[in-house]
Amino acid sequence: MIEVTDGFVATAGKAVVGWANLDGDEVDQLYVDPDAGGQGVARRLYETIEALARANGLDQLRAVASLRAEPAFRRFGFREVGTDQVAFNGLPFTVVRMAKHLDRPLPDQAVVRDGRGRDVAG
Numbered sequence: 001m002i003e004v005t006d007g008f009v010a011t012a013g014k015a016v017v018g019w020a021n022l023d024g025d026e027v028d029q030l031y032v033d034p035d036a037g038g039q040g041v042a043r044r045l046y047e048t049i050e051a052l053a054r055a056n057g058l059d060q061l062r063a064v065a066s067l068r069a070e071p072a073f074r075r076f077g078f079r080e081v082g083t084d085q086v087a088f089n090g091l092p093f094t095v096v097r098m099a100k101h102l103d104r105p106l107p108d109q110a111v112v113r114d115g116r117g118r119d120v121a122g
């Protein structure tokens with residue numbers, strides 16, 4: 001079976017230093033080369049994914065994060081939904097199910113008024 005997802009890679013020069021997929025409403029396979037870690041690569045990838053999700057009309061994103069990735073997802077605005085134990089190479093491995101609600105921006109023609117009916121939209 002061929003699975004179709006929207007995938008992105010981050011490059012530095014000719015080297016691929018990270019990648020991430022949007023699979024339905026799930027941020028999947030967010031990985032960054034440790035040598036390129038801590039420099040905002042995951043954030044750039046995530047923001048690209050979130051922009052695509054919004055363009056696709058999604059109102060929520062989900063992720064199943066490793067304990068290593070969980071703090072980064074929190075920084076991206078995700079909250080914990082629960083935890084699971086999964087087997088990886090025969091060893092138990094805790095993963096954190098996370099979700100983020102995507103607030104929809106107001107439509108261009110929307111007007112915000114105060115209690116006196118004054119237009120307060122900036």
Ligand SMILES: CC(C)(COP(=O)(O)OP(=O)(O)OC[C@H]1O[C@@H](n2cnc3c(N)ncnc32)[C@H](O)[C@@H]1OP(=O)(O)O)[C@@H](O)C(=O)NCCC(=O)NCCS
Binds near residue numbers: 043
């Ligand atoms: C988790 C991972 C994707 C982070 O990649 P990265 O490029 O180093 O992350 P960034 O530099 O873009 O950091 C993203 C944000 O998370 C924060 N962050 C990252 N790790 C953190 C930690 N351990 N504790 C607190 N904050 C952390 C950063 O400060 C940053 O916050 P900001 O953008 O608001 O300033 C990367 O370490 C990785 O691939 N880990 C192994 C694979 C993995 O577990 N993937 C997840 C599968 S779901």
